[in-house]
Amino acid sequence: MSTHSTTEILVGGAVLAAAIAFGVYAGQSTGFSRAASGYELGASFRSLEGVNVGTDVRLAGVKIGSVTGVTLNPETYRADTRFSVAEGVLIPDDSAVIVSSEGLLGGNFVEVMPGGSPFYFEPGDQVADTQGAVSLISLLVKFVAGDGGDG
Numbered sequence: 001m002s003t004h005s006t007t008e009i010l011v012g013g014a015v016l017a018a019a020i021a022f023g024v025y026a027g028q029s030t031g032f033s034r035a036a037s038g039y040e041l042g043a044s045f046r047s048l049e050g051v052n053v054g055t056d057v058r059l060a061g062v063k064i065g066s067v068t069g070v071t072l073n074p075e076t077y078r079a080d081t082r083f084s085v086a087e088g089v090l091i092p093d094d095s096a097v098i099v100s101s102e103g104l105l106g107g108n109f110v111e112v113m114p115g116g117s118p119f120y121f122e123p124g125d126q127v128a129d130t131q132g133a134v135s136l137i138s139l140l141v142k143f144v145a146g147d148g149g150d151g
Contacts, residue, residue: 039085044076095117097111
């Protein structure tokens with residue numbers, strides 16, 4: 001009887017450890033857990049299609065943070081966005097923030113295009129130069145309709 005109990009305890013412990021590991025992973029991937037280090041910046045986009053809380057923020061293809069908040073501004077009808085940047089990553093204050101796509105069928109992410117200014121954003125600053133998501137459907141409609149415009 002004691003062998004049967006020991007086996008049940010070991011299996012139960014393994015299941016519990018797997019459940020805890022899954023919970024931590026789910027929290028990190030959905031953006032519920034926030035990193036203690038780093039600072040936050042803001043940006044306002046015309047279109048934030050495919051970007052949610054937890055979406056990656058990348059610089060030169062390297063993840064430097066994630067989107068921490070998205071709200072609709074009722075006065076400007078733009079998507080006001082907050083995103084975190086890892087501690088030690090300094091972003092020039094003339095940089096642009098763009099919603100980019102990972103490919104034709106991939107998801108979207110927020111890309112920081114660094115400028116050349118010797119001055120850097122401070123925590124809480126607002127990035128003025130933004131470019132929203134480009135809708136693949138609208139591009140296809142323009143192409144099919146012949147509204148490509150060669151000049």
